[in-house]
Amino acid sequence: MFRRFDKDDTPLEFFFEGRRVTARLGDTVAAALLAGGAGPFRLTPASRAPRAPYCLMGLCFDCLVEIDGVANRQACMVPVASGMRVRRQPGPPSVA
Amino acid sequence: MSGACLLAEHGAQILVLDEQPAPGGQIYRAVERVATQGRTALDRLGGEYAAGVALAARFRASGCAYWPGSTVWQVTPERSVWVSRNGRSVHLRADVILLATGAMERPVPVPGWTLPGVMTVGAVQILLKSAALLPSVPFVLAGSGPLPLLVAQQCLAAGARPAAFLDTGSPSNMFAAMRHLPGALGLPARRMLAKGLALRAALRRSGVRVFRNVRDMRIEGDHAAEAIRFRSGRAEHRVEAQLVALHDGVIPSQQITRLVGCAHVWDARQRCFRPQLDDWGNSSVEGVMVAGDAAGIGGAASAALAGRLAAFEALRLLGRIDAAQRDKWAAADRRAMRAERAVRPLLERMFPPRPEILCPADDVVVCRCEEVTAGALRQAVAQGCQGPNQAKSFLRCGMGPCQGRLCGPVVTEVIAAARGQTIEETGYFRIRPPLKPVTLGEIALLET
Ligand SMILES: Cc1cc2nc3c(=O)[nH]c(=O)nc-3n(C[C@H](O)[C@H](O)[C@H](O)COP(=O)(O)OP(=O)(O)OC[C@H]3O[C@@H](n4cnc5c(N)ncnc54)[C@H](O)[C@@H]3O)c2cc1C
Ligand code: FES
Secondary structure, three states, X not given: OEEEXXXXXXXXXEEEOOEEEEEEOOOEHHHHHHHOOOOOOEEOOOOOOEEOOOOOOOOOOOOXXXXXXXEEEEOOOOEOOOXXXXXXXXXXXXXX | OHHXXXXXXXXXXXXXXXXXXXXXXXOOXXXXXXXXXXXXXXXXXXXXXXXXXXXXXXXXXXXXXXEOOEEEEEEOOOOEEEEEEOOEEEEEEOOOEEEOOOEEEOOOOOOOOOOOOEEEHHHHHHHHXXXXXXXXXXXXXXXXXXXXXXXXXXXXXXXXXXXXXXXXXXXHHHHHHHOOHHHHOOXXXXXXXXXXXXXXXXXXXXXXXXXOOEEEEEEEOOOOOOEEEEEEOOEEEEEEOOEEEEEEOEEEOOHHHHHHOOOEEEEOOOOEEEEOOOOOOEOOOOOEEEOHHHHOOOOHHHHHHHHHHHHHHHXXXXXXXXXXXXXXXXXXXXXXXXXXXXXXXHHHHHOOOOHHHHOOOOOOEEEOOOOXXXXXXXXXXXXXXXXXXXXXXXXXXXXXXXXXXXXXXHHHHHHHHHHOOOHHHHOOOOOOOOOOOOOHHHHHOOEO
């Protein structure tokens, strides 16, 4: 859904659903996934509706993913790191 | 940042906590990184953005302690602060706390706004500033006020052309606002109006399709956004877009000021709650101050001034200067603040939020987390639900992971209208810690 408009000097790789994705140093996980064409980030607990980032500033929680085994991480707030394993969240119970 | 610089430069012991990985806040987000890519990269984002370079440098040189990547998740009236950083939580105590958590974009609940591919205009800008990302699919910017125009310009400068620009402002508001022109015509106001006109002219020149007086937006798509349908003038239109960016002004982020227990007042002109403050930014809770857009929307220049005014007062609270000294040092900033403030009534009248998003139709989802519609909320009111906090037990509304950040303002409006009450009578969600989810392990490991 998004493309880079300048040259990328520090690429790194991580995994989304087991698939290799290229990102760059300084990206949040959400930015990297949007650039990598990830599709939905999670499904809602109530109706399993697909969701993807809405605000990208930590408010809406529609970017929740599982990162390195930890659920409910805000992809828009977590910097991506080389080798990170990110998974979609299939509608977990609410955290509040 | 401005307040912190001043405090550090006067020798106060200060710690700045920010969730972002680098200095800049919203307006100057990622400014240091963009600056390393040279002048063109900065210029693409506009002249105001470049002003952040000097501020960030001053902040770095000020000598204040700075913890980037730190999320504050609890603040008590006794001025205890809990902050999560690198997966660990730390407990701190302070003599004075200055909350400067900024603004959020007003939620825009329209049919289809929960579909993947629907974002805020600010979100598109965040990708542009911090990740050099541009839309690569047909996209639409929809909204009113300065931000959509600015982001349209930033996209065009970087090489992406919106399929359409949907101006949701209403011409009658523009005319009504003109009555406030005389009062507003100081230098800041003239600068602001000139900037707005220049952005509009640039958009016209670009040849992007612009629809005016847009109403009844509806985003279509089964699993993701595919198109947006709307009315403009008398005609109905449909524009294909896999990315739809919405905006309807900004409101103070009230999560943290509510959490501490600061008293809030309803600002009828800005149509939002804001913390009740004195002229220096002191809230109703002793030693807890608020500055910037979190205190009420004033824009970047006034946020910097408010930060400085609060810093002078903090020096007094800390016993470093007396009131006379504070007043003397603050006099120039106070005058500048008055000039900045004069322009707000004009802006507020030009771009009031649209009624259809304040109080959306029955089928529109209000609480994104728990998927509660405005209709369900009205039904709950009919069954005896008396306010936002009861709506939680009726519908789980506001109890999902976002803790009511996105539904709170709408829930209050919908319940107030349904019960025939004022907004003040209706009130707002009670906010409880933690502000952001922290794992039990993190709490167990708490370093104090
Ligand atoms: C999405 C968006 C985009 C905007 N873009 C522009 C623009 O391009 N040009 C313009 O003139 N104005 C813009 N504005 C308005 C502009 O943000 C404000 O006028 C200005 O930034 C206000 O400054 P501030 O210091 O009050 O808050 P901000 O600059 O918003 O800074 C608030 C800071 O608080 C941090 N924070 C919030 N909660 C926590 C917490 N719990 N723990 C730790 N840190 C926290 C945030 O990470 C942020 O860095 C934008 C507003 C928004 C919401
Ligand atoms: S996209 Fe909204 S919280 Fe991450």
